[in-house]
Amino acid sequence: MSDLKGGSFGLAHPSEVPVADTPEKTSADKEAAATHGSDESANENQSDDEISQDAQAGVQAIEAFTKVWTTPHIIMAYVTIWIIIFVDAMQSSMSSLLTPYVTSSFKSHSLTATTGIMANIISGLAKLPLAKVLDIWGRPQGFASMVFCLTLGLIMMAACVNVEMYAAGQVFYWIGYNGVAYCSSVFIADTSSLKNRAFMMAFITSPYIITMWIGGPLAAAFMKGPGFQWAFGTFAIVTPFICSPLLILFIINYRKAAKLGLLPKRESNRTAWESIKHYAIEFDLAGILILAAGLALFLLAFNIYSYQAEQWRSPLIICFLVLGLLLMIAFPFYEKYVAPVTFLPYHLLLDRTVMGACILAAVSFVSFYIWNSFFPSFLQVVNNLDLNKTNLVSFTYNIGSCFWSFVVAFAIHKTGRFKWLALYFGVPMNILGIGLMIKFRQVDQDVGLIVMCQVFIAFAGGTLVICQQMAAMAVVTHQHVATVLALESMFSSIGGAIGSTITTAIWTGTFPGRLYEHLPAEVKDDYMTISRDITVQLGYEYGSPTRHAIAQAYGDSQRYMLIAAAAIQVVSFVAVWAWRDINVKEFKQVKGRVI
Known part of the structure; x- marks a missing residue:
């Protein structure tokens, strides 16, 4: 791949990827570096060329x-x-x-x-x-x-x-x-x-x-x-x-x-x-269904009310609004207190x-x-x-x-x-x-x-x-x-x-x-x-x-x-x-x- 206006845009092996020198890091850079560092603490002794041992299987595979x-x-x-x-x-x-x-x-x-x-x-x-x-x-x-x-x-x-x-x-x-x-x-x-x-x-x-x-x-x-x-x-x-x-x-x-x-080796003794x-x-999946149903019912009420004879007073529209709102309110409580x-x-x-x-x-x-x-x-x-x-x-x-x-x-x-x-x-x-x-x-x-x-x-x-x-x-x-x-x-x-x-x-x-x-x-x-x-x-x-x-x-x-x-x-x-x-x-x- 060719250079783009003098900028490096080619393929590089990890050992060849340069880290740019900058005169001074801002507080935001230091905060971001700390975030990266905390995530990688388990890998601090690992070579840059080794596969991340604490990553999930799909990440290790890529x-x-x-x-x-x-x-x-x-x-x-x-x-x-x-x-x-x-x-x-x-x-x-x-x-x-x-x-x-x-x-x-x-x-x-x-x-x-x-x-x-x-x-x-x-x-x-x-x-x-x-x-x-x-x-x-x-x-x-x-x-x-x-x-x-x-x-x-x-x-x-x-x-x-x-x-x-x-x-x-x-x-x-x-x-x-x-x-x-x-x-x-x-x-x-x-x-x-x-x-x-x-x-x-x-x-x-x-x-x-x-x-x-x-x-x-x-x-x-x-x-x-x-x-x-x-x-x-x-x-x-x-x-x-x-x-x-x-x-x-x-x-x-x-x-x-x-x-x-x-x-990575994958072993599972689980039945189907x-x-x-x-x-x-x-x-x-339960959390997804609760949130999806809540959003869908609540938002669809605004889309189909005009097709109802009683419009906003229609029992169907009222049910959609109430049930949708209740499900959306229930979602964070389910996530905090129920979901494993x-x-x-x-x-x-x-x-x-x-x-x-x-x-x-x-x-x-x-x-x-x-x-x-x-x-x-x-x-x-x-x-x-x-x-x-x-x-x-x-x-x-x-x-x-x-x-x-x-x-x-x-x-x-x-x-x-x-x-x-x-x-x-x-x-x-x-x-x-x-x-x-x-x-x-x-x-x-x-x-x-x-x-x-x-x-x-x-x-x-x-x-x-x-x-x-x-x-x-x-x-x-x-x-x-x-x-x-x-x-x-x-x-x-x-x-x-x-x-x-x-x-x-x-x-x-x-x-x-x-x-x-x-x-x-x-x-x-x-x-x-x-x-x-x-x-x-x-x-x-x-x-x-x-x-x-x-x-x-x-x-x-x-x-x-x-x-x-x-x-x-x-x-x-x-x-x-x-x-x-x-x-x-x-x-x-x-x-x-x-x-």
């Missing part, structure tokens, strides 16, 4: 893996990961464009954001058990299970006959999709030095720069041709195929490590039932940098899902863009943030610091972009102004995502890297679910009413049919009184969404301010042949 793999295998692994992320990103961009048409085909366009709520909650909560799978059993086992979930979700979405089945498919799809991305991130962290890791994190998101140009034409081609079912069915075939080379690479190098006697019971306790093994690693959450990174991730996703959930529909109905142009505008965020993440990675590589980037650039730029959209995401506004706002938000997103991941990883040892990445990702997913709930509540609470007010008298009786189906909305000629009325209703709802999305960003300042100002050049976190 350290053995990195000791035996060759430079061609390293290159092959990273190229394969890039291809996997490329295909998944292409499929994801297509899926987001197709979702309004899928829900509309079942006369449920208002449920566009709702279909992802359970998916966000469950896929987010699944990250911590997945982290334990990676640490206890190994990286290949976790990756393979996520590929299975992703493929199953695509099959269910392809075969859906109603919006409920589509939503269930979304749950498996997003568990697998986010799980594959998470496993890739953990593998990158396993095989890269801390000071170069931001580059590697930017590398695995770079496919989005290309896929934004493909998703729109692909979605349009399927909609004009075989239909959305085949769009999902095609990727159900492609996904296992493109993921297989990485699994094969894992198997080859793990077998090589086993022959050399580097892998004892194993099921053991892992149910180890993964705290706790679901959340509280010893890590007590670290202000880890907690600050998690809160930033949650707030960023709450804000993003509030303003983005109905954005593709807005562009088509209000700005009269086709699917291809809608894709280009709505995915400006992806291309901008992925490009900018390389700039952020270079800054971290050169300075060793990341807090200043998030505090003085990322958060302010995010607020600026969202705030300007309050003015520009309205009827008769030039779409170029919306793109400008998207660019601002993209630069902010590229900064914050890299910085929050670096913050979470910089204060722990290798054996906790998978866990803190899972925590950060879990907070992101739950934030996405909350954001989807807020935007759906705003939409259902404002759009139908505003639409009725704006519609010409002759079509007022059709306002509910119009509000629930994007194809009906697009069926009215652009510029006609009815289409203009629909566009005005969109603008009214969007204004409320954007105000909420901007206001919640205040929490981001507090979260980033809580981080320690750590120099990542000071710590050696991983072992073996790394980048």
Whole structure:
């Protein structure tokens, strides 16, 4: 691998990895060093080249893996990961464009954001058990299970006959999709030095720069041709195929490590039932179910109340709210007084940098899902863009943030610091972009102004995502890297679910009413049919009184969404301010042949 603007970006054996000299350590650096030191006290007499004896089996296995793999295998692994992320990103961009048409085909366009709520909650909560799978059993086992979930979700979405089945498919799809991305991130962290890791994190998101140009034409081609079912069915075939080379690479190098006697020995005298019971306790399945059910019931109440005749007074909605709230209150008590093994690693959450990174991730996703959930529909109905142009505008965020993440990675590589980037650039730029959209995401506004706002938000997103991941990883040892990445990702997913709930509540609470007010008298009786189906909305000629009325209703709802999305960003300042100002050049976190 070549140098990047003079910065070392090559492969190095552990004995060859230099530790940068700095004139003086700040108090934050010393505090972080103390954190690392306390975690590694059991290994203080161990050589840097030895496998960590106190780490879990999965961590020991990946350290053995990195000791035996060759430079061609390293290159092959990273190229394969890039291809996997490329295909998944292409499929994801297509899926987001197709979702309004899928829900509309079942006369449920208002449920566009709702279909992802359970998916966000469950896929987010699944990250911590997945982290334990990676640490206890190994990286290949976790990756393979996520590929299975992703493929199953695509099959269910392809075969859906109603919006409920589509939503269930979304749950498996997003568990697998986010799980594959998470496993890739953990593998990158396993095989890269801390000071170069931001580059590697930017590398695995770079496919989005290309896929934004493909998703729109692909979605349009399927909609004009075989239909959305085949769009999902095609990727159900492609996904296992493109993921297989990485699994094969894992198997080859793990077998090589086993022959050399580097892998830890695993012995268990448990029966099948004892194993099921053991892992149910180890993964705290009861705690996961309590929290998932509580969040799902509470948040879904805000999404489906408008479909009930009595709305908020409906017995079903009241039951959802009360039971959901009781389960969420019960969760911490269960964890403290009942659970043999706790679901959340509280010893890590007590670290202000880890907690600050998690809160930033949650707030960023709450804000993003509030303003983005109905954005593709807005562009088509209000700005009269086709699917291809809608894709280009709505995915400006992806291309901008992925490009900018390389700039952020270079800054971290050169300075060793990341807090200043998030505090003085990322958060302010995010607020600026969202705030300007309050003015520009309205009827008769030039779409170029919306793109400008998207660019601002993209630069902010590229900064914050890299910085929050670096913050979470910089204060722990290798054996906790998978866990803190899972925590950060879990907070992101739950934030996405909350954001989807807020935007759906705003939409259902404002759009139908505003639409009725704006519609010409002759079509007022059709306002509910119009509000629930994007194809009906697009069926009215652009510029006609009815289409203009629909566009005005969109603008009214969007204004409320954007105000909420901007206001919640205040929490981001507090979260980033809580981080320690750590120099990542000071710590050696991983072992073996790394980048």
